[in-house]
Amino acid sequence: MVVTIRDVAKAAGVSASTVSRALSMPDVVEAATLERVTKVAEHLGYRPNRAARGLITGRTGNFGLILPDLANPFFPSVVKGIQQAAHRADYQVFVVDTDEDATAELGLVRNLAKQVDGIVLCSPRMKPAELRQAASLVPVVLVNRREGSIPAVAVDNAGGMRQIVRHLADLGHRRIGYVAGPRSSWSNRGRLKALQAECRGAGLELVALGNFDPTFDGGTAAAEGVLISGVTAVIGYNDLVALGVIGGLRERGVAVPAQISVVGIDNIAMSSMVDPALTTLDLPKDVAGRAAVELLVQLLAAEAPPNKPIRELPTELVVRKSTAPRPRRTQPREHRRRRSDRDEPGPELRHAETDHRQRPDRLG
Amino acid sequence: MVVTIRDVAKAAGVSASTVSRALSMPDVVEAATLERVTKVAEHLGYRPNRAARGLITGRTGNFGLILPDLANPFFPSVVKGIQQAAHRADYQVFVVDTDEDATAELGLVRNLAKQVDGIVLCSPRMKPAELRQAASLVPVVLVNRREGSIPAVAVDNAGGMRQIVRHLADLGHRRIGYVAGPRSSWSNRGRLKALQAECRGAGLELVALGNFDPTFDGGTAAAEGVLISGVTAVIGYNDLVALGVIGGLRERGVAVPAQISVVGIDNIAMSSMVDPALTTLDLPKDVAGRAAVELLVQLLAAEAPPNKPIRELPTELVVRKSTAPRPRRTQPREHRRRRSDRDEPGPELRHAETDHRQRPDRLG
DNA sequence: ACCGAGTCTGAAACCGTTTGCAGGCCATGT
DNA sequence: ACATGGCCTGCAAACGGTTTCAGACTCGGT
Known part of the structure; x- marks a missing residue:
């Protein structure tokens, strides 16, 4: 039925060991034998059984990818990057979608651990202790997250937030909002912190709104709060919520960017397709994926772990149509900035009480 | 290091075979032994090595998923459906993205064949002969495609197209367009054919435009042709091109749906997020995924293939804001329907020459 | 002619699991 | 008391590769 190494051996008149060597250590067999064996193997369409090989070598040739x-x-996009790099290194990848169930993720890691040589873990919500436990089970590379010395590829949040704040400051905005994502999300915390720092540095006032689901509907739900807060520009936790905010503002008759500027983070494909096209921070998604598996194969190849198992990727602001200079004319009455706000001391942070929780809404 | 069946056996004071039986054929071992073994296995955290098991049983416990x-x-969405059903049946799934390279797909099937028990194949472009060859290598279920007696789950194109043209006919449209997708796409051919039939039946005139890439940019590129063709409603090959058409029309100052109605196919998440929200044909994507793996496990369980290995899924038109009654007022001069067209006999089909080919544009 | 080193190859063990077969044990029927 | 048969269980052989080890052979140096 299926052709095994012994079939090839028989057909080539050699032993199975020789076939094995010919295929995986070509420089150790005689040239003539090598030629004959490879030819026969080719002709018979022989493909080594990876499971059998894995049994003895302890390597499966598989990676796992866990994402929410x-x-x-x-x-x-990151999946595509991962696949690309994995296939180049002759790995297959199991992907498992956890449906945002962070509590199940450790179990999934455990399940996968035996079947893979390493795992790329995108888990914004898993607890640090679980992360460490996962990493102790099997080689792990974190994406968009850092935890101790676990290898990771993350994005330069500070740099990204700086670009956004500069852009908005250049447009004359003095008071800006951040529609926060899930409280438990690592990226959300990082972005909020970086924004606070950057705004302080640039003399801008930051209003944090939320937390909201990291979805379009989350953004829609945030629109009201954005209006109330009296900001002239708002940053979404990601593109989806930014787009949701735009949608919510539109429903309320507020023009973007004429009255309020909106910027997203991620630069998903949709952002360039909508009207107005979204100004957003481009994260190198596919690069992150590639970098993650490259780290993983390095980890597996080296006996000692690389000295710097953390890669930080640069971001780039792509300016489109959803941001504009701060409106000079007075805004509609009910949205006008209240005088009292103006009198509060210096650049500072406020936190709106809105904590609009809703059940995660599958997007499709 | 890692706990094997022998470790469990030793700890439980039985042989490896007994452990194996206790775990996979519980009714054949004595109750007391069963209890002891399972307890020990649990305590040691034993997990059978699936590769080793697969070696002897010939089953890997893996499925492959190939998509463009x-x-x-x-x-x-279909990936999520597939995963859900696969995990429920205790399968892991390898997913491989072919980057629209239909020529490489057969090779990928060959690669995967040994490592999986079956493959879910989404390949709109693969040639029928290749499809058959793939199916001869390994159990295969096709998604959104049919080929001979290869098990498949597809969508009821005819029914879906009927709903769309009924909707448009009800709105008073008499002459509608179809922005065709890739010529080599099976779905595209099916949709075009179904549309032709339905239009003929409903006394509508159908103008086929294209072919275009199945992307937003493809749709944008089609907008000009849509205008020239003088239709009052247009159907996109999928939501992405429909949205692209809307974008292209907007650039040209044409209002949707006031001047031209647009309908998509797929009902992707984005369609409900844009303005105007897209009227589109909902395809049960996750259901299709689930159905595909259910078919696959049936296929593997049964010694004889099921008598009806083809499932056809119903669709549902979701009416949003991108369709409206045919405008009563005369359209701008250059877009007005020409008199000569009107005199041609009966409902009929025309094919615009536009064949705007562009390199596939990765969406991200 | 002999020895040693080096090169290539084959036999066999091994990876972790399942499973056919046979044997031990007990209860039952004669 | 002995044969019969049904439960359980263990031994050992697979599954398809890789790898260790030792042997065969070649070749150059003495």
Whole structure:
């Protein structure tokens, strides 16, 4: 039925060991034998059984990829990057979508651990202790997250937030909002912190709104709060919520960017397709994916772990149509900035009480 | 290091075979032994090595999933459906994104064949002969495609197209366009054919435009042709091109749906987020994914293949804001229907020459 | 002619699991 | 008391590769 190494051996008149060597250590067999064996193997269409090989070598040739939600348009790009690099290194990749269920993720890691040589873990919500436990089970590379010395590829949040704040400051905005994502999300915390720092540095006032689901509907739900807060520009936790904010503002008759500027983070494909096209921070999604598996293969190849198992990727602001100079004319009455705000001391942070929780809404 | 069946056996004071039987054929071992073994196995955290098991049973416990482009928002939903059903049946799934390279797909099937028990194949472009060859290598279920007696789950194109043209006919449209997708796409051919039939039946005139890439940019590129063709409603090959058409029309100052109605196919998440929200044909994407793996496990369980290995899924038109009654007022001069057209006999088909080919544009 | 080193190859053990077969044990029927 | 048969269980052989080890052979140096 299926052709095994022994079939090839028989057909080539050699032993199975020789076939094995010919295929995986070509320089150790005689040239003539090598030629004959490879030819026969080719002709018979022989493909080594990876499971059998894995049994003895202890390597499966598989990677695992765990991510919270494939329907979030951020992820397909990183999956593609991962696949690309994995196939180049002759690995197959198991992908498992956890449906945002962070509590199940450790179990999934455990399940996968035996079947893979390493795992790329995108888990914004898993607890640090679980992360460490996962990493002790099997080689792990974190994406968009850092935890101790676990290898990771993350994005330069500070740099990205700086670009956004500079852009908005250049447009004359003095008081800006941040529609926060899930409280438990590592990226959300990082972005908020970086924004606070940058705004302080640039003399801008930051209003944090939320937390909201990292979805379009989350953004829609945030629109009211954005209006109330009296900001002239708002940053979404990601593109989806930024787009949701735009949608919510539109429903309320507020023009973007004429009255309020909106900027996103991620640069998902959709952002360039909508009207107005979204100004957003481009994260190198596919590069992150590639970098993650490259780290993983390095880890597996080296006996000692690389000295710097953390890669930080640069971001780039792409300016489109959803940001504009701060409106000079007075805004509609009910949205006008209140005088009392103006009198509060210096650049500072306020936190709106809105904590609009809603059940995660699958996007599709 | 890692706990094997022998470790469990030793700890439980039985042989490896007994452990194996206790775990996979519980009714054949004595109750007391069963209890002891399972307890020990649990305590030691034993997990059978699936590769080793697969070596002897011939089953890997893995499925493969081959699809053309994860960045196409149609696919993540079917992937999620597939995963759900696969995990329920205790399968892991390898997913491989072919980057729209139909020529490489057969090779990928060959690669995967040994490592999986079956493959879910989403390949709109693969040639029928290759499809058959793939199916001869390994159990295969086709998604959104049919070929001979290869098991498949597809969508009821005819029914779907009927719903769309009924909707448009009800709105008073008499002459509608279809922005065709890739010529080599099976779905595209099916949709075109179904549309032709339905239009003939309903006394509508159909203008086929294209072919275009199945992307937003493809749709944008089609907008000019849509205008020239003088239709009052247009159907996109999928949501992405429909949205692109809307974008292209907007650039040209044409209002949707006031001047031209647009309908998509797929009902991707984005369609409900844009303005105007897209009227579109909902395809049960996750259901299709689930159905595909259910078919696959049936196929593997049964010694004889099921008598009806083809499932056809119903669609549902979701009416949003991109369709409206045919405008009563005369359209701008250059877009007005020409008199000569009107005199041609009966409902009929015309094919615009536009064949705007462009390199596939990754969406992310 | 002999020895040693070096090169290539084959036999066999091994990876972790399942499974056919046979044997031990007990209860039952004669 | 002995044969019969049904439960359980263990031994050992697979599954398809890789790798250790030792042997065969070649070749150059003495």
